[in-house]
Amino acid sequence: MNVIATELPEVLILEPKLHGDSRGFFFESFEAGRFRELSGFEGAFVQDNHSRSSAGVLRGLHYQLAPKAQGKLVRVVRGAVLDVAVDIRRHSPRFGRWVAVELSEQNHRQLWVPPGFAHGFLTLSDSADFLYKVTDTYSAAHERSVAWNDPDIGVAWPMGQVDIARLSAKDAAAPRLKDAEVFP
Numbered sequence: 001m002n003v004i005a006t007e008l009p010e011v012l013i014l015e016p017k018l019h020g021d022s023r024g025f026f027f028e029s030f031e032a033g034r035f036r037e038l039s040g041f042e043g044a045f046v047q048d049n050h051s052r053s054s055a056g057v058l059r060g061l062h063y064q065l066a067p068k069a070q071g072k073l074v075r076v077v078r079g080a081v082l083d084v085a086v087d088i089r090r091h092s093p094r095f096g097r098w099v100a101v102e103l104s105e106q107n108h109r110q111l112w113v114p115p116g117f118a119h120g121f122l123t124l125s126d127s128a129d130f131l132y133k134v135t136d137t138y139s140a141a142h143e144r145s146v147a148w149n150d151p152d153i154g155v156a157w158p159m160g161q162v163d164i165a166r167l168s169a170k171d172a173a174a175p176r177l178k179d180a181e182v183f184p
Contacts, residue, residue, distance in 0.1 A: 001014050001015065001016050001017060001028070001034060001038065002014070002015040002016075002017070003015075003038050006085075006099040006101070007094075007097065007099050008085060008087055008094055008097060008098075008099050008117070010087075010114045010116075010117070011085045011099055011111065011112065011113055011114070011117060012038065012039060012111070012112040013101055013109055013110070013111055014035075014038065014073075014109065014110040014111070014112060015107075015108070015109055015110075016028060016029060016108055016110075018108060027108060029075065029110070030073070030133065032044075035073070035112075039112050039114070041071060041112070041114065041135075043071065043135050044135065045073065045133040045134065045135055046134065046135060046136060046137055047133070047134050047136075047137055047138075048131065048132070048133050048134075049131070049132050049133075049134065050129065050130070050131050051129075051130045051132075052127060052128070052129050052130070053081075053121075053123040053127065053128055053130065054123060054126070054127045054166075055123055055124075055125065055126050055127065055161075055163070056122075056123060056161055056162060056163030056166060057122070057123045057163060057166055058120065058121070058122045058123075058148055058157065058162050058163070058166075058167060058171070059120055059121055059168070059171065060084065060118065060119055060120015060121060060145070060148055060171065061084065061086055061118035061119060061120040061145055061146045061147070061148055061153075061155075061174070062118060062119055062120060062143070062144075062145050063088060063117065063118045063119065063143075063144055063145070063146075063182075064136065064138075064139055064142040064143050064144065065142045065144060065181065065182075065183070066115075066142075066183070067142075068136050068137070068139035068141075068142035069115035069116065069135075069136065069142075069183070070115060070134045070135055070136045071112070071113065071114045071115045071134070071135040072111075072112075072113045072119055072132045072133070072134050072135075073110055073111075073112050073113075073132060073133040074103065074110060074111050074113065074119070074121075074130065074131070074132040074133075075103055075108070075109070075110040075111075075130075075131050075132070076103040076104050076105055076128055076129065076130055076131070077105055077129050077130075077131055078105050078127070078128060078129040079104065079105060079123065079124070079125035079126065079127050079128030079129060080102060080103065080104035080105070080106075080123075080124040080125045080128060081102070081103050081104070081121040081122060081123055081124055081125075081128050081130060082100055082101075082102055082121060082122045082124055082157070082158065083100065083101050083102070083103045083111050083119075083120075083121045084098055084099070084100045084119070084120050084121065084122075084155055084157075085098065085099055085111065085113045085117045085118070085119055086098040086117060086118040086119075086120075086146065086153055086155070086177075087116070087117055088116060088117060088118050088146065088177065088180070088182040088183055089116040089117075089182070089183040089184070090182055090183065090184055091183075091184060092116075096152060096153055096177055098153055098154075098155050100155065100156065102124070103121075103130075104124075104125075115135065115183075116183045118145070118146050120148055120155075122157055122158070122161060122162060124158075124161060144180060144181055144182075145170060145171060145174040145175075145180075146174055146175065146176070146177050146180050146182075147174045147175060147176050147177075148167075148171060148174065150176045150177050152176060152177055152178060153177055
C-alpha cells in the first residue's frame with residue numbers, strides 16, 4: 001500500500017497495490033499491522049459502516065467528541081465522492097484547515113481521518129456506496145457537526161453539484177466552527 005501525504009499530516013491517502021488481469025482485480029484493503037505502521041494509529045477498528053447516497057448528496061461535516069471520538073478509514077466501492085477532512089483541534093496550528101480527496105471505485109483510494117477531524121463527503125456520481133471503518137461506536141450524546149459551508153473553513157465544494165434541498169436537518173442546522181464544541 002502506498003501512502004500519499006496531505007496538507008494535514010495526520011490525514012493520509014492510502015493507495016492499495018492492485019493486482020489485475022482480464023478476469024478482474026484483487027487488492028488488500030486493510031491489514032492491521034501495516035495500517036498501524038503507516039498511520040501511527042495504535043487503536044483498533046470496532047465497527048464497519050456502509051452508506052449509499054445519490055447524486056448531489058452532501059453529508060457532513062461530522063465528528064464525535066471524547067471519550068467516543070472516532071477515527072475513520074473511508075473508501076468508495078461504487079461511484080465517486082469528494083471526501084473532506086477538517087482539523088477541529090483548537091490547539092492545532094492547522095485548526096480549521098481542510099483537505100479534499102476524490103475517492104472512487106476506479107482509484108480504490110482510502111482516506112484515514114483520525115480523531116480530532118470533522119469528516120464529510122459529496123456524492124459526485126449518480127450514486128455512491130461508501131464504506132468506513134471506525135475506531136469507536138456511534139454515540140448520539142457525543143455526536144457533533146460543523147456547517148459544511150462555513151466561510152471560515154471555506155471548503156471548495158463543487159457548488160453546482162451540491163443538492164442543498166437534500167441536506168439532512170442536522171447538517172442544515174450545524175453551527176459554524178467558531179461556535180462549535182470541538183477538541184481542545
